Amino acid sequence: MNLKKYFVRALHRLQKGPGYTYKELLVWYCDNTNTHGPKRIIKEGPKKKLIWFFLTLLFASLVFWQWGILINTYLSYNVTSSLSIGFKTMKFPAVTVCNANPFKYSEVKHLLKDLDRLIEAALERILQPTPGNSSESPSPPLNLRLWHQIPLVLIDEHDKDNPVILDIFESNQTAGGKLPLVLNETTAGNETAAGNQTMGPGSALPALVPQCSHQGSDNCTYRNFTSAAQAVTEWYILQSTSILSKVPLQERIRMGYQAEDMILACLYGAEPCNYKNFTQIYHPDHGNCYIFNWGMDEEALNSSNPGAEFGLKLILDISQQDYIPYLSSAAGARLMLHQQKSFPFLKDQGIYAMAGTETSIGVLVDELERMGYPYSDCTNNGSDVPVKNLYSQYNTSYSIQVKQVLKASSCLGKITRAVKIYALTFCFRQTAYCYSSLRSSIRHRQICIDSCKETCNDTQYKMTISMADWPSEASEDWIFHILSYERDMSTNVTLDRNGIIKLNIYFQEYNYRTISESAATTIVWLLSSLGGQFGFWMGGSVLCLIEFGEIIIDSLWITVINVIGW
Numbered sequence: 147m148n149l150k151k152y153f154v155r156a157l158h159r160l161q162k163g164p165g166y167t168y169k170e171l172l173v174w175y176c177d178n179t180n181t182h183g184p185k186r187i188i189k190e191g192p193k194k195k196l197i198w199f200f201l202t203l204l205f206a207s208l209v210f211w212q213w214g215i216l217i218n219t220y221l222s223y224n225v226t227s228s229l230s231i232g233f234k235t236m237k238f239p240a241v242t243v244c245n246a247n248p249f250k251y252s253e254v255k256h257l258l259k260d261l262d263r264l265i266e267a268a269l270e271r272i273l274q275p276t277p278g279n280s281s282e283s284p285s286p287p288l289n290l291r292l293w294h295q296i297p298l299v300l301i302d303e304h305d306k307d308n309p310v311i312l313d314i315f316e317s318n319q320t321a322g323g324k325l326p327l328v329l330n331e332t333t334a335g336n337e338t339a340a341g342n343q344t345m346g347p348g349s350a351l352p353a354l355v356p357q358c359s360h361q362g363s364d365n366c367t368y369r370n371f372t373s374a375a376q377a378v379t380e381w382y383i384l385q386s387t388s389i390l391s392k393v394p395l396q397e398r399i400r401m402g403y404q405a406e407d408m409i410l411a412c413l414y415g416a417e418p419c420n421y422k423n424f425t426q427i428y429h430p431d432h433g434n435c436y437i438f439n440w441g442m443d444e445e446a447l448n449s450s451n452p453g454a455e456f457g458l459k460l461i462l463d464i465s466q467q468d469y470i471p472y473l474s475s476a477a478g479a480r481l482m483l484h485q486q487k488s489f490p491f492l493k494d495q496g497i498y499a500m501a502g503t504e505t506s507i508g509v510l511v512d513e514l515e516r517m518g519y520p521y522s523d524c525t526n527n528g529s530d531v532p533v534k535n536l537y538s539q540y541n542t543s544y545s546i547q548v549k550q551v552l553k554a555s556s557c558l559g560k561i562t563r564a565v566k567i568y569a570l571t572f573c574f575r576q577t578a579y580c581y582s583s584l585r586s587s588i589r590h591r592q593i594c595i596d597s598c599k600e601t602c603n604d605t606q607y608k609m610t611i612s613m614a615d616w617p618s619e620a621s622e623d624w625i626f627h628i629l630s631y632e633r634d635m636s637t638n639v640t641l642d643r644n645g646i647i648k649l650n651i652y653f654q655e656y657n658y659r660t661i662s663e664s665a666a667t668t669i670v671w672l673l674s675s676l677g678g679q680f681g682f683w684m685g686g687s688v689l690c691l692i693e694f695g696e697i698i699i700d701s702l703w704i705t706v707i708n709v710i711g712w
Contacts, residue, residue, distance in 0.1 A: 168704060175697045182685035205683040212679040216672060223521045224666040233656050236511060237446045238414075238458070239483040239607050241438040241651055242490035245403045245464050246498065247474040248433030253401035254390065254470065260289040261385050265378060265472050268298060271314045272374045290315060292385055298377055375475075382472040395428065402434035403465065409436065410629050410646075411461035415450060431493050432480055441486030449653050454506065457652025461629065464501060466644045477501055479647050483509060483607040497611070502643040504616035508654035510608040515662040516600065522663075524602040531599055616648045 176184035183202035187195055255262075267288055293315055302310040371377040390398060405421035412419040424436035425443075438458065439447050450456055466477045482496040490496070499505040516524045525531055617625045622643065630640040680686045 168701065171697065171700050171704060175693070179690065179693050180687070181690045181693070202684075209680055209683045212683075213676055216675045216679070220667045220669075220672045222667075225517055225521050225663040226666045227661055227663055230660045230662070231657055232660060234658070235448050235450070236653065236656065236658060237486065238439055238449045238653075239509065239651075240440045240446075240486050240488070240490075241458060242435055242482045242484065242492065242496075243409075243438075243460065243462065243649075244429060244432035244435035244480045244492060244496075245408065246432070246476050246478050246480055247403075247464070247466075247469040248429075248431065249390070249398070249401045249470060249473075250403065250465070250468045251470045252468055257389055257393070258386060258470070261292055261382070261389065262472065264288055264290075264292055265382055268293075268314050269374075269378065272298075272300070272378075288315075295388075296381060296384060298381055378472065379475060386470075386473055399426075399428055399434060402428075404434070405436050407633070408434075408462055408464070409460065410463050410633055411459070412438075413459040414438075414447065415456045427490075429490075429492060435490065435492070437490065439486065446486045452653040452655045454650050454652045457650060460647075460649040460651075462499075462647040462649065463629075463633070463641060464645050464647060466501060477644070479649075481649070483507075483609065483651070485605050497609070499647050499649060500613065501645055501647055502615060503613045504648040504650065506612045506650040506652075508610040508612075508652060510610075510654055511658040512606040512608060513658060513660045514604040514606065515660065516602045516604075517663045517665065518602050521665060522602075523599050525599040526602050528599075528601075531597070610654065616646070617643075 173188060176188045179185070183198060183205070186198040187202065190198060297313050297315070300312040300314065302312065369377075369380060371380070393401075405424055405426060409421040409424065412421070412423065419438075421436070424438050425440045427435050427437065429435045462479050464477065464479055469477065476498065478498045478500050480492050480496045481499055482490045482492050484490050484495070516522050518524055518526070626639045626641045626646075627637075629646070630636055630638065634640050677688070680690075684690070
């Protein structure tokens with residue numbers, strides 16, 4: 147018993163505040179604390195004591211409420227953007243140039259022979275010539291195997307409740323039935339008799355491309371078109387892609403436009419250059435593309451001064467006479483400015499340069515600097531993105547578009563096409579079905595957005611484009627003679643205005659804009675805001691918080707003493 151009393155007294159000596167009960171400790175705290183309010187509670191009369199107790203409780207509640215708002219604001223990790231303008235010697239951007247036509251028609255004509263004859267026959271039926279105007283000469287039979295993979299059909303909607311679907315190469319037609327994906331276009335012209343697929347000259351029928359997961363399946367998607375020109379182009383692209391995908395890559399590269407034939411002249415600043423200064427890549431949409439100043443094997447070039455005289459000057463020959471007639475309806479060069487070691491996505495970000503013109507492109511630079519985790523979900527190099535890099539073979543830097551987000555598991559072929567920020571691998575009977583299903587799926591697009599991350603640092607090139615006819619009528623004779631001789635060693639003119647393009651790419655000025663993010667709230671802001679609210683409502687400070695911690699420790703000691711005594 148004496149040992150127990152001695153131990154309890156020793157605990158009392160360790161206790162900082164006086165008193166053996168919670169009430170005594172609370173009175174001692176209110177009497178000695180530096181926080182305003184508690185002293186008045188114990189020193190005033192009964193009425194004022196109640197008023198001060200209510201005010202202290204009210205202001206303490208306001209403090210905790212404000213603290214909650216401040217802490218929640220800090221944990222939201224908001225950022226502010228600032229714009230600054232700098233001046234420095236800048237790296238000249240990488241310049242990618244491609245032909246709008248991916249292959250030379252003379253090289254692939256034997257592969258597309260059946261397809262071309264099929265599309266010509268289909269166009270004759272779509273144009274609906276009168277019997278007197280149709281060709282009477284016999285022609286070899288058509289290869290309808292390609293047609294049956296993805297047929298083009300016409301829709302007659304004179305009767306909205308019973309539309310008639312006409313396969314161009316079939317005499318059977320389907321009337322009525324539900325067509326949930328058919329465009330509601332009213333056609334004009336003669337009524338269609340049963341079994342007759344030739345419409346009158348005044349008809350204007352929407353064209354569809356039905357795309358099914360496999361032959362005979364009801365699991366189909368329909369691409370709707372109001373113009374046969376759009377439908378034929380899309381249909382030809384799908385069919386030709388299937389045919390050319392079976393050709394080995396090296397053979398496809400050989401069938402495209404070669405650098406020595408396409409790049410006629412090159413000048414960077416005052417230094418001459420040629421096609422050997424370009425890096426060749428194969429693009430799924432544009433065939434052979436050539437990149438100047440990519441920075442893969444050599445240091446990136448710096449631009450010494452702004453202005454057209456210190457930029458890149460190119461003369462290109464696109465050989466428009468060798469275009470595939472049904473594949474490329476646009477003629478020109480496709481080009482894009484991008485960072486070094488980044489893959490060019492010309493379909494999304496490229497621009498066209500028109501034949502027979504001199505195109506001048508003035509460049510301004512915007513540098514974007516985003517804050518990383520926890521302020522944003524950006525990535526520095528893409529190593530933390532759990533998605534395969536489709537272009538790892540090129541050892542390119544990360545961008546949101548080089549990531550493969552979706553794979554069509556039912557598609558088994560070897561064609562790989564980049565579609566916006568996801569890619570697709572497919573075999574041809576399922577080609578159009580997989581392609582169209584993924585492209586039109588909002589859910590799949592959202593998966594792409596959720597899976598891929600923006601880059602933390604990015605450089606964007608803003609372009610100012612101007613054009614003029616080139617060469618002029620007065621100078622075209624000698625210019626075409628010289629360029630023809632330099633390329634073909636021929637005294638005859640082998641070039642013309644329809645295939646020549648001149649490009650001038652340069653920095654407009656050396657001012658560059660930096661758009662950078664900074665934290666809207668920092669730990670210093672948080673501490674000062676918390677202290678300001680506490681001082682404003684309660685007249686307290688950090689020392690008052692220490693006093694409050696002291697009373698909590700003393701309460702624990704009293705609890706320990708009571709437990710031991712019990």
